[in-house]
Amino acid sequence: MTRIGAIARAVVVLLMAALLAACVDRPAPRQPPPPPPTTVAPAEPTELVIGIDDLGAGFNPHLLAHQSVVTTALATLVLPSVFRPDETGTLHLDPTIATSATVVATEPFTVSYELNVKASWSTNAPIAAEDFVYLWEQMRSQSGTVDAAGYKLITDVRSRAGGKAVDVVFSRPYPQWQQLFSALLPAHILKDAPGSWTGGLAGGLPASGGPFRIASVDRARGELLLARNDLYWATPTALDQIVLRRVDPTTMADGLRAGGVDVGLPAASPAVREALAALGPGVRIQDAPRPVVTGLGMRSDAGPVSDPRVRQGIAWTLDREALRATIAPDALPADAFGLAPSEPGYAPTAPDGAPVRPDPGAAERAFAAAGYARDGDGRWSRDGQPLRLVVGAAAERPQDVRLAEAVAAQLDAAGIGAVVVAPPAVDLFGGQAVPATPPPTTAAPTPTATPNLSPSPTPSTVPTMTPTPAPAPGGGVRVDLMVLPRVVGGDLGSRLASDYGCPRATTGVADPPATPTGFCFPALQPILSRLLTGPADPETVAAVERVLWAQLPALPLFQPVTLVVSTPTADAATGIGPGPLGTGPVTGAQRWVQPGG
Structure with a gap:
């Protein structure tokens, strides 16, 4: 090999080495680490504190026992209603719940509802016909309900369009049908749960619409x-x-x-x-x-207060002005059984001779007519048995308990034995007998050596648990007088029929519940029926008021x-x-x- 050839081969080797070196991957330049993620604090929820x-005792707006400021608020903001009032109280269809609601037949009287297909409970279940059925069934069969007379005219509730259309059939024409089916409740949760009408809604509302x-x-x-x-x-x-x-x-x-x-x-x-x-x-x-008038309900179906003369004597004994001034001085005085003081057209309805003020002489005449006389201690008795009354107030309503104590004090000062009990509201307004539960705070009775006919003794002298109340049949005690709220607003005729009408058996409800006081005056029933299904003309309403002042199923006191x-x-x-x-x-x-x- 020549020297030139050797040099050439060396050059080739060097070039190949350079090419190979050029083909080797070079390490990528080191990248700077990514910045740490930015933590964004969640926004504070917007809120308002009331x-x-x-x-209150619970949140069922259709139960007398659960009426409160909170229950009214929840019915307005949480529960669906077919019609809602505007600022003037005029009802308007709520299109978020129903796209239409019209009378489609008169024989029988039938109202058809077309429900919004988007309307649903917060559980994703649709707001549907079963919710109408559930409310109707409860309102006609449960005790202690509010404004139930219109529901009792319904004979059938029929479902169409997969539950998104409802036909409601009535036994008679009912002009105030728009008042019905407000504050619907979630039937898919409540209908199969025992006691859900009261107990299931005591701690909240299980779904929202x-x-x-x-x-x-x-x-x-x-x-x-x-x-x-x-x-x-x-x-x-x-x-x-x-x-x-x-x-x-x-x-x-x-x-x-x-x-x-x-x-x-x-x-x-x-x-x-x-x-x-x-x-x-x-x-x-x-x-x-x-939307409530507080009164003193008088048990009209049993016990000494079943005699209207005794009810009259009690009314002549009590000083309503003193009770209002002591318990609710800022409340509006109520002197009617129908309209509330804040409602348009309200006026006192007591006729001449009605027991609107204390009158010991009139009280004595009423008690004497019922067979009572004063004994040697100035106490009222009949056939050797002293007149003793149980005064009840709902334990969850402190103002009602104070009012019951004040009523008992006035009765005791007038020679009538009185004992105060404070059972749960559901028991008080929904049953004939209640537990003999003393009020949360009691005061020892002050003995009275001589009869004191002062109409407004101080509440501190209340004999809260003396004498012992007589037991009622089936256990518990019968409440003779109760601090009774009466819900107002809406149609006057429906309210009067609901509050003072006699229970009437219907198909499906053979034994309908009575009112909390058990009041039933058959002679008044035809007039109440006319008011329920017709206009509340002033003359008819005035006739009802006169009968109620004579019979006294309750004594109106004030509107809180x-x-x-x-x-x-x-x-x-x-x-x-x-x-x-x-x-x-x-x-x-x-x-x-x-x-x-």
């Missing part, structure tokens, strides 16, 4: 949380949540001042008004009469008032006012925004 006195849903109920803390119903098919709420929080009425002003409470809904009283006045002129305070308290910031965010009587101050809360937000 201060209330108490959560409205813009809000109940997220939690904490009775220990006195707080109920309403959250936006994310499955609501119509316009969503502006607020994420509304908190209903128990606040002592006397410290409500502190919460409003500090911002922990946005709106207050305390019961009206001079002490609360005085505390709120310290907030200055910027805070708006509005009166909102509640709630204060609507709001700061300027809360006013701007809510525009809150008293609202229609039936739906109250939270009407329209789905459009409220967060104060200051």
Whole structure:
């Protein structure tokens, strides 16, 4: 090999080595580490806090025992209704629930409802015919219901279109049919659960068919949380949540001042008004009469008070003005059995000679006519048996308990033995006998050496558990007098028929429940039936009022008032006012925004 050839081969080797080196992958340049992920804190939910006195006994708006400011609010914001009142109280079809509701036949009288196909419960079950059936069946068969007379005229509820159309058939024409099927309840949850009508709704509402849903109920803390119903098919709420929080009425002003409470809904009283006045002129305070009239129900179907002369004697004994001044000084005096003081057209209806004021002489004549006489101690008795009455009030309603104690004190001072019991509201308004439960706080009786006919003794002298009440058949005790709320608003004829009518057996309900007092006056029934199915003309209503003042199934006392308290910031965010009587101050809360937000 020549020297030139050797050099050439060496050059080739070097070139090949260079090419091979060029083909070897070079390591990629090191990239800087990615920045750590940014943690974004979740936004605080927008909310509004409403201060209330108490959560109440339960949340079924169709039960007398569960009536409260909170129950009215939940019926308005959580439960679906076919018709809803506007600011004037006029009913309008709610298109989120029903696209139409019309009378389609007169023989028999039939109303057809076409339901919104999107309307559903928060469980995803449709709002459907079974919810109409469930409410109808409960209202005609359960005791202690509110305004049930219209439902008792219904003979059939028929489902069409897979439950999204409903035909409701009546035994007679019912002009006020638009009042029915408000605050529907979730039948798919409640219908097969024993005791669900009362017990199932004592701790909340298991499903929502409205813009809000109940997220939690904490009775220990006195707080109920309403959250936006994310499955609501119509316009969503502006607020994420509304908190209903128990606040002592006397410290409500502190919460409003500090911002922990946005709106207050305390019961009206001079002490609360005085505390709120310290907030200055910027805070708006509005009166909102509640859709309830408080009275003293008298047991008309058994015991000594079944005699109307005894009921008259009791009414002549009691000083209603003193009871109102002591227990509810800011309430509206009620002197009628139908309309409430805050309703248009209200006027006192007591005829001349009605027991509207205490009159010891008239009381003695009434008791004497019933066979009673005073014994040597000034106590009323008949055939050697003293007149002893049990006065009941719902344990969950503190104002009612105080009223019962004040009534018992007046009776005792007039020579009538009285014992106060405070059973659960459901028992008191739904049964003939109740547990002999003493009120939460009792005072020892003060002996009276001589008869004291003062019409308004101090409540501190109440003989709360002396004498022992006589047992009722089947156990428990019979309540002779009860502090009885009467729901108002809506159709007057339907209310009068519901509150004072006799129970009537129908197909499917052979033994219908009586009213809480057991009152039934057969001579009045034809007039009430005419009012139920026809116009509530003034002459007919006046005739009913005269009969009721003579028979006294109850003694009207007062209409409670709630204060609507709001700061300027809360006013701007809510525009809150008293609202229609039936739906109250939270009407329209789905459009409220967060104060200051």
